[in-house]
Amino acid sequence: MNIKKEFQKTIGDIRQDWRVKRNTPRGEYPKAMMTGQQESHNTATVNCGGDWCSFSKELAKFVLNDKRFQKFLSDAGAEATMEKFYHGSCPGYQVRINFLR
Numbered sequence: 001m002n003i004k005k006e007f008q009k010t011i012g013d014i015r016q017d018w019r020v021k022r023n024t025p026r027g028e029y030p031k032a033m034m035t036g037q038q039e040s041h042n043t044a045t046v047n048c049g050g051d052w053c054s055f056s057k058e059l060a061k062f063v064l065n066d067k068r069f070q071k072f073l074s075d076a077g078a079e080a081t082m083e084k085f086y087h088g089s090c091p092g093y094q095v096r097i098n099f100l101r
Contacts, residue, residue, distance in 0.1 A: 003076050003099070004039070008032045010072040011046055014063055021062075029056075030063050030095075045083075046095035057082075060093040077101040 011032035019027045029049040038044050048059040060082045063069055073080055078099045084091050 001075065004034050006072060006076070007034060007044060007097075010068050011063070013068055014066050017066075018059065018062060030059055042099040042101075044097040044099075046080075046097070048092070048094050056093040057091075060095050063095050073097070 011030050015027065015030055018030065019025055029047060031047040032044070033047050034044040046060070046063050048056040048063065064080060064082060069080070072078075076099060078097050080095050080097045083094050083096045085094065086092070
């Protein structure tokens with residue numbers, strides 16, 4: 001299993017459903033992020049568009065609750081949590097993945 005490719009495919013599929021749900025045919029979020037540094041630390045993130053406060057929280061929940069994402073986590077031996085961060089005075093959210101293997 002190529003974890004990075006499966007991660008990108010899973011998030012791409014979820015992004016398509018999110019676009020339909022939000023009626024945003026060109027939306028770029030959620031976005032799979034797995035840099036070389038993240039890989040070396042057995043982690044990855046799902047960028048949920050932290051520039052839009054409530055939007056990013058709703059999207060992070062959408063990703064975390066998706067059955068395809070849950071299957072990816074199980075297959076990859078990983079756990080995921082929602083992380084809060086601040087973009088100016090506005091809180092943003094992303095999904096942090098920690099690979100346990």
